[in-house]
Amino acid sequence: MGTRKEHDFIGELxxxxxxxxxVQTFRALDNFQMSGRRLKNYPFFIKAFAQIKKAAILANKEVGVLDSTKADALAKAADRLIQGEFLEQFVVDMIQGGAGTSTNMNVNEVLTNIALESMGHKKGEYQFLHPNDHTNLGQSTNDTYPSSIKVATWNKLSDLTKAMETLKTELENKAKEFKDVIKMGRTELEDAVPTTLGNTFNAFASYIKSDLERVQYAKEVMSTLNMGATAIGTGINCHPDYKNIVEKKLNEITGGNFKPAENLIAATQDTADFVFVSGVLKTAAVRLNKIANDLRLMNSGPRCGLGEINLPKMQPGSSIMPGKVNPVICEVVQEACYEVIGNDTTIMLCSERGEFELNAVEPGIAYALFNSLILLENAMKTLASKAIKGLNANVESCKKSVLNSIGIVTAFNPILGYEKSASIAKEALQTGKAVGDICLERGYLPKEEIEKILDPQNMLNPQMKAKK
Known part of the structure; x- marks a missing residue:
């Protein structure tokens, strides 16, 4: 292939x-080699940016500042990006200086050159169609870049919601399956009082249900954009009617319900919406991590651990110990959760770094936020399909742990009082005797009443009666 000469105000290349x-993408490619992760690795972001650009193009056409020939060629070029073509052309590093200008110009230049070819011109013949004068008309990096992050995040939150719904369903299925499986409850890793395995999984499902509600609200937060703000929110170089039309066009393109911010100046400099969404993701990651860790502990063994459940066997667990199987799915989910939690700190610091009318380090926010969205979605899917769906209960092991536990002495408290119950527990620990046998030996209660009190089923719900 040959070459073409392009120039910017710095020089010619x-x-x-x-x-x-x-030329501007070429400079960014040379200047920013940080993460090794390029724009093309985030196709949902490219799609969102193309949707924003198409909305801007159609709005400019409608208000009469962009002629139909140029607008139609650019809109068709945007459609090709929306459909996933030309991914390899998006080469800038996700971590970049300049508040996202390099990403915006990568999109502008690719769109322009695709459109130029469709118009019968060569790449780089910008006298016919220019990346800044036409493709970026009525726009700035400072409104298109954050708006594209929001559209991309809005879409990924929809994907995350589906993954969470799947996980919640699998957990609810296990809650029903295990509703009669008695097990020992534990607090601070010590024996507590009996519960059921169904209760355990129902609680897990409740975590996800609560987080789903927060994710839905996060989508609403991401639907407010600053399109029409241009450089700092004043709308300089933008047609007066443009900002009232661009979101309407975007909603037609995306099927979303995006709306303009009430104060475009505030919306251009403030990135706290991303902090909020990241906080929602962090909360979900904390809860998901607890589920994964509890599953690991309940699965521990097979001979010397709790052995309450059997996770699906996914791969050999050791290069030296034959027969060992590790809870690798729970472990990989935890690793993903830790990164989401760490990304939240990155997003918080980047957001705090905004100064005056703009936040220059929004690329750091985009990179961390997108990674969190990808990781959390995959973690939810993986835990649901490779751990929850195929696990089963060790019913006898669960029951045995209840019957052999010292913790069930708690059931004597309402009848014998705390001091006598504590004394029974102490002797049981010292001698290895069952708490019921000690109670009988001491003559505190008849055998029939002891058996009724210590029936695990009777410990699952409130039993105390009002005093007459």
């Missing part, structure tokens, strides 16, 4: 004819 990006 030779650009290979086989690429659709131009």
């Amino acid at each position: 030779e650009i290979s004819d086989d690429v659709y990006y131009g």
